[in-house]
Amino acid sequence: MDLYSDEYFMKEALKEAQKALDKDEVPIGAVIVSNNQIIARAHNLTETLNDVTAHAEMQAITAAANYLGGKYLTDCTLYVTLEPCVMCIGASAWAQLTKVVFGAPDLKKGYTRYNLKMTHPKTEIVSGVLKNDCSRLIQDFFKNKR
């Protein structure tokens, strides 16, 4: 795997998803990268924090803006293991992210079900990176819940 490839950074997002799993959270992880450097890491904490807004992406966006000292993430890429929901794609648009890369599709709650134009016009979208690894983690989680 090439250093600084989309697969490389998605692996890092998967490490975050694993941290969510360890807390019995739906295993979704995210990292934000600027100039090939990871400036934010986060994982889903909706149960731990009792907060529906505590998705991995939301926390990563807040953390990255905090790191950069400015609210716009115009030179940043968000890597997230699952297709963002409407809330998170909305946040990515406000943040003006350069690129959003996601792993597995979310056929129930993913934003692409609703309207593809909710992203910022300058944001490039890449999907399906390490899709199987990202899906498997979530599928196994729900299988174990039943």
Next chain:
Amino acid sequence: MDLYSDEYFMKEALKEAQKALDKDEVPIGAVIVSNNQIIARAHNLTETLNDVTAHAEMQAITAAANYLGGKYLTDCTLYVTLEPCVMCIGASAWAQLTKVVFGAPDLKKGYTRYNLKMTHPKTEIVSGVLKNDCSRLIQDFFKNKR
């Protein structure tokens, strides 16, 4: 104005919007009501916090869940002075709010431009409550910026 009417609680959201204005933030305010009691108040803090996710609604949803000790707001109404954006309507859907009441329409960034089905199926939507007061506050803000 009747006590516990939509207008009554929108007035309270307008007070929050005024607090945002006092901080030179885009003047948008929100309150969340459960059993006719205000359990959360918030106003837009995107500039102050350098965080695109710090919309009035997002903060109000997090605060209400914190107050109730559970992440679902199934017996709550959100009042917000401006039509929610995609991010905020997505959060309202996750929170399963009973009702969302907004004041002024947002023709540029409002979620109704994209897809009306992004709300939770059980969430009732009411729009246009104290619309003129809510609009005027925002219009005056941008007029003074020019």
